[in-house]
Amino acid sequence: MIPAVPAFAALTGPLPKLGVVVLAGLVATALLAGDRRRRALAMAGTLVLAPVLLLSAIWNSPQLGIVHRHPLSVVVLVVVALAALAAAARWLAPRFQLVAPLAVLALPFRVPIQAAAVTSNLLVPLYLVVAAGTLAWLLAAWRERGGPGPQAYESPGWARWVERLLALFVVLYAVQAIYSSDFERALQNMVFFYAPFTMLYVLLRSVRWTREMIRNGLLVIVSLALVFAVIAYVEYATKTIILNPKLVVTNDLHTYFTVNSVFFDPDIFGRFLALVMILLAVLLIYARPAREQLATVVVLAALWVALVLTLSRSSLGALLVGLGVLAALRWRPTRALYIALAVVLIGAVAVAASPRTFGLNQGVNGASSGRGGLISGGIALFGERPVWGYGSGSFETEYRRHHRATATSLTASHTIPVTVAAEQGVIGELAYIALVLAAVICLTRGARGDPPRSALAAAFVALVFHTMLYADFLEDPVTWALLGIGVALAVAGGGAPGEEAGPARPPVAERRTARA
Numbered sequence: 001m002i003p004a005v006p007a008f009a010a011l012t013g014p015l016p017k018l019g020v021v022v023l024a025g026l027v028a029t030a031l032l033a034g035d036r037r038r039r040a041l042a043m044a045g046t047l048v049l050a051p052v053l054l055l056s057a058i059w060n061s062p063q064l065g066i067v068h069r070h071p072l073s074v075v076v077l078v079v080v081a082l083a084a085l086a087a088a089a090r091w092l093a094p095r096f097q098l099v100a101p102l103a104v105l106a107l108p109f110r111v112p113i114q115a116a117a118v119t120s121n122l123l124v125p126l127y128l129v130v131a132a133g134t135l136a137w138l139l140a141a142w143r144e145r146g147g148p149g150p151q152a153y154e155s156p157g158w159a160r161w162v163e164r165l166l167a168l169f170v171v172l173y174a175v176q177a178i179y180s181s182d183f184e185r186a187l188q189n190m191v192f193f194y195a196p197f198t199m200l201y202v203l204l205r206s207v208r209w210t211r212e213m214i215r216n217g218l219l220v221i222v223s224l225a226l227v228f229a230v231i232a233y234v235e236y237a238t239k240t241i242i243l244n245p246k247l248v249v250t251n252d253l254h255t256y257f258t259v260n261s262v263f264f265d266p267d268i269f270g271r272f273l274a275l276v277m278i279l280l281a282v283l284l285i286y287a288r289p290a291r292e293q294l295a296t297v298v299v300l301a302a303l304w305v306a307l308v309l310t311l312s313r314s315s316l317g318a319l320l321v322g323l324g325v326l327a328a329l330r331w332r333p334t335r336a337l338y339i340a341l342a343v344v345l346i347g348a349v350a351v352a353a354s355p356r357t358f359g360l361n362q363g364v365n366g367a368s369s370g371r372g373g374l375i376s377g378g379i380a381l382f383g384e385r386p387v388w389g390y391g392s393g394s395f396e397t398e399y400r401r402h403h404r405a406t407a408t409s410l411t412a413s414h415t416i417p418v419t420v421a422a423e424q425g426v427i428g429e430l431a432y433i434a435l436v437l438a439a440v441i442c443l444t445r446g447a448r449g450d451p452p453r454s455a456l457a458a459a460f461v462a463l464v465f466h467t468m469l470y471a472d473f474l475e476d477p478v479t480w481a482l483l484g485i486g487v488a489l490a491v492a493g494g495g496a497p498g499e500e501a502g503p504a505r506p507p508v509a510e511r512r513t514a515r516a
Helices: 005-009 014-032 036-058 062-069 071-106 124-143 157-177 183-206 211-238 245-253 266-285 290-310 313-330 333-353 360-367 371-384 395-403 416-444 451-469 477-492 508-515
Strands: 111-115 118-122
Touching (some): 014 036, 071 124, 071 183, 071 211, 124 183, 157 183, 157 477, 183 477, 266 290, 266 313, 266 477, 290 313, 371 395, 371 416, 416 451
Antiparallel strands (some): 111 118
């Protein structure tokens, strides 16, 4: 073994827990630092510390057997990879605006990777974009370059509160990981989700969001959705699942057939489709050329069919919630409320007329695919430790221990507030609720009459609704992307590809400089 390798193996005992807290501190600094150099140092520290902590967690696992057997070869590969990443960052630095479409393009793609005896579907393409983009940000910040590089920004008002509460939640998560019964899961969440997604937020927050940038981002995400929809059609026509062997077994056991396209879960695929449809639907409620609206209707119809094929009831509900928010931001909220009540009434009549169709003949737990039991079990865990909970990342372990669960699926809460309550108690729950409220206020305040801001606000509310019925809030990069872009537009005053919106205002820092 090379001399540097034992240093990673030595990171056992209390050191990884201390490292997670330090990583959270760096993440918080990257979110809150007013000085550009301090933010740059925090981002650089995050890039270094996160992989070190990951290595400490999986050092003795079979997945790193090749490192122990061929350390020199691995070091060479790492050096080559770092050199390629540095070259990409150097190319990207003077073209920093490309970070946004590249990040949007990489958002949906996951790669199965095994770490610490657990197979995780990781966003490897997004991690590469975030790493290269962060290095490009650091290069531009250190040289204090202007022009097309990342803009220095301030976050006044509710935008500042969003970032404060993001930082608070991440720090609380790290501190409460110290006493968790599943520290490895908490560490992985910090390394795979919170740390890189914070960098994603900072990158998208630093982009100069022009009308052309917004239009290009929408074009990229809609194009991806159409490609994924076509794959779903092929799956349904051939009764073949590309990914997720568990879904293959499920389809074999039922008369219906569920598709998941390139995603590993039909509900995640459904969430993606629902959010894209919300972003696209904004073009129908504002004045746009007839040809553009006709094309929008055709695309929405194609995505709707794919969404139905996922059989994701949570995604269909999220779509309705998002469309309701869009309508409330476009017209009078009371009109949107009346329409929503009519839809709910029609749905209630349909359920009452044919409860078997909706699975209600199996009871609440059967109709929700076992999620009712998970919710009640999570509430019971919260009742046992209401203040501080069982620790970050511990829901699955504690649920199995308390309820003697043996099933390999449905071992996570699928209801984010319940998961937070069970793992982090009232302390974490209050931070979570405050974050959601601050984000909704920030994204919706002043969004009326502004198509892109309305679309982002509606998509965020729909995503929050979906997390009430499924899973993944801050573990989903889409949450951070919506917040990063939405906060940037809220601070800048908007900028829209529509007639009703006025031109984008310059960032706060630039406006103050101009006044001076």
